[in-house]
Amino acid sequence: xxxxxxxxxxxxxxxxxxxxxxxxxxxxxxxxxxxxxxxxxxxxxxxxxxxxxxxxxxxxxxxxxxxxxxxxxxxxxxxxxxxxxxxxxxxxxxxxxxxxxxxxxxxxxxxxxxxxxxxxxxxxxxxxxxxxxxxxxxxxxxxxxxxxxxxxxxxxx
Amino acid sequence: xxxxxxxxxxxxxxxxxxxxxxxxxxxxxxxxxxxxxxxxxxxxxxxxxxxxxxxxxxxxxxxxxxxxxxxxxxxxxxxxxxxxxxxxxxxxxxxxxxxxxxxxxxxxxxxxxxxxxxxxxxxx
Numbered sequence: 001x002x003x004x005x006x007x008x009x010x011x012x013x014x015x016x017x018x019x020x021x022x023x024x025x026x027x028x029x030x031x032x033x034x035x036x037x038x039x040x041x042x043x044x045x046x047x048x049x050x051x052x053x054x055x056x057x058x059x060x061x062x063x064x065x066x067x068x069x070x071x072x073x074x075x076x077x078x079x080x081x082x083x084x085x086x087x088x089x090x091x092x093x094x095x096x097x098x099x100x101x102x103x104x105x106x107x108x109x110x111x112x113x114x115x116x117x118x119x120x121x122x123x124x125x126x127x128x129x130x131x132x133x134x135x136x137x138x139x140x141x142x143x144x145x146x147x148x149x150x151x152x153x154x155x156x157x
Numbered sequence: 158x159x160x161x162x163x164x165x166x167x168x169x170x171x172x173x174x175x176x177x178x179x180x181x182x183x184x185x186x187x188x189x190x191x192x193x194x195x196x197x198x199x200x201x202x203x204x205x206x207x208x209x210x211x212x213x214x215x216x217x218x219x220x221x222x223x224x225x226x227x228x229x230x231x232x233x234x235x236x237x238x239x240x241x242x243x244x245x246x247x248x249x250x251x252x253x254x255x256x257x258x259x260x261x262x263x264x265x266x267x268x269x270x271x272x273x274x275x276x277x278x279x280x281x
Binding site (some may be wrong): 018019020022074075087089090094097098101 | 169171175240260
């Protein structure tokens with residue numbers, strides 16, 4: 001996959017975390033996945049269509065999702081309830097919007113639908129492309145210096 | 158300062174409220190669309206409106222047009238929020254008298270700057 005189709009997703013994740021959450025994320029080593037399985041416990045999914053087509057997923061493990069919820073909304077939550085699910089959906093929406101803006105600057109016009117969020121480990125997902133899925137792990141610091149990961153998985157052609 | 162936050166998505170209203178809190182604006186009233194916001198404005202006094210664009214029943218742009226066509230409501234600084242740089246929509250909002258707009262994602266500092274500019278525009 002051409003790097004010009006990867007960089008907008010990286011920039012979008014970093015920009016949104018920095019601006020909406022005041023969190024600096026650090027990208028780890030990308031992984032290529034051959035099977036559409038959610039990387040975390042709660043996953044926001046957004047289809048992208050236009051000059052190209054693909055699927056974008058934003059996935060967290062439970063602790064990371066609860067930390068993001070607390071930072072984004074300002075409320076405490078101790079389980080993956082509807083409020084957390086909605087917040088991950090909105091975060092997916094904002095990251096997708098930022099990615100579309102980055103793509104537009106690279107001359108690729110895309111539009112998106114309403115995000116969907118699934119909860120559960122190893123949830124199978126059908127990406128709308130035939131090519132492998134690229135999973136970008138972004139590490140961020142949570143309480144007591146521990147780290148959590150946001151997975152930005154996408155397949156784009 | 159009392160702020161009216163208009164968005165059909167409760168989570169987004171909470172996010173905006175949380176950002177407002179970070180710039181010491183915690184007197185917030187909420188509405189879920191333009192129609193609901195107008196009924197709030199008819200019963201309550203607010204100093205600033207922050208509205209989403211796409212909402213059922215009455216969109217942000219329709220709500221803006223009603224506000225800017227009213228002698229009293231047009232004095233309230235009006236900021237539109239969008240998820241991406243929708244140039245056509247932004248142009249329509251500017252023509253309709255929006256006092257400022259802000260594109261998600263935004264920092265508390267960016268929102269404060271947008272609020273200050275919007276308030277200055279209406280002389281507040």
